[in-house]
Amino acid sequence: MPRFSLTAAIAEGVTHGSIVGAFTCYNLEQLAGVVRAAESTTQSVCLLLAEGAFRSALGPALCRAMVSAAEQATVPIAIQLDHTRDLELMRRALDQGVTAVMADGSTLPYPDNVRLVTDARAIAIRYGASVEAELTHIPGDEDRAVAVATTTGTDVSRAVEFVDQTGADLLAVAIGNVHGAYATPPLLDLTRLSRLRAALHLPLTLHGTSGVPDDQVRSAIVNGIQKINVNTELRRSYLDAAHETTRDELSSANLLAIGARLSAAVEATTAVHLDRCRHRQAQHD
Ligand code: 13P
Helix, strand or coil: CCCCCHHHHHHHHHHCCCCEEEEECCCHHHHHHHHHHHHHHCCCEEEEECHHHHHCCCHHHHHHHHHHHHHHCCCCEEEEEEEECCHHHHHHHHHCCCCEEEECCCCCCHHHHHHHHHHHHHHHHHHCCEEEEECCCCCECCCCCCEECCCCCCCHHHHHHHHHHHCCCEEECCCCCCECEECCCCCCCHHHHHHHHHHCCCCEEECCCCCCCHHHHHHHHHCCEEEEEECHHHHHHHHHHHHCCCHHHHHCCCHHHHHHHHHHHHHHHHHHHHHHHCCCCCCCC
């Protein structure tokens, strides 16, 4: 398959009755698990490349592995450089084949956020790639599960203005979601989500899906979410499987067996989230 831009993967998902699951992969075992789950459920997915992972020594190799996995997959796969405000890094990732970037200026003053997304879009458009933006900051750490509290949600009229000014292709909404672990039980603001959906005409995305109860994720999808981002739960399933490494595997130094188990754990967690992605959306009015 060719690589898909994020908007094309979402459109493909809509045609086949599902939204897009986006999964952060830090290594090849995770990547293999996510791709296998996508292929066995025949659903479009997005591979998320964390900024920290891309900046690490193995980053370029990981990026190339994602691109190659997408090209060999039997389902549409987009590859997105997640949460960055470094335009040069975006350019490098796009050169290596990612098909989407998340230009996250949510901690910048409003005019600077607008400029970042506009600049990112001018770059991405040359690659046929999509740009996701974030207006109101979604708290938390993308790489570590630190318990964080939610903040105020995305303002609807501000979001309309922001999307008009930037031309963003997708918008990450703050509706009670956080990255990493939730300090208090998550409670998504579905009323705000419905209002955002009614006012905006671009795909809305839910970050921080790990730890959100199943019924809330499904309701968020019914109410307009078209991409869910999952990272922490994938890391946890990987680490739990690593913890269960047997004495036999250790004493025989059997990396293939250990790797296969780690991959299978990630595949199972991905499949749970992909099942949610099949939840039907209510008709957009
Ligand atoms: P979680 O780690 O909370 O699943 O969030 C992932 C995410 O939103 C990546 O952008």
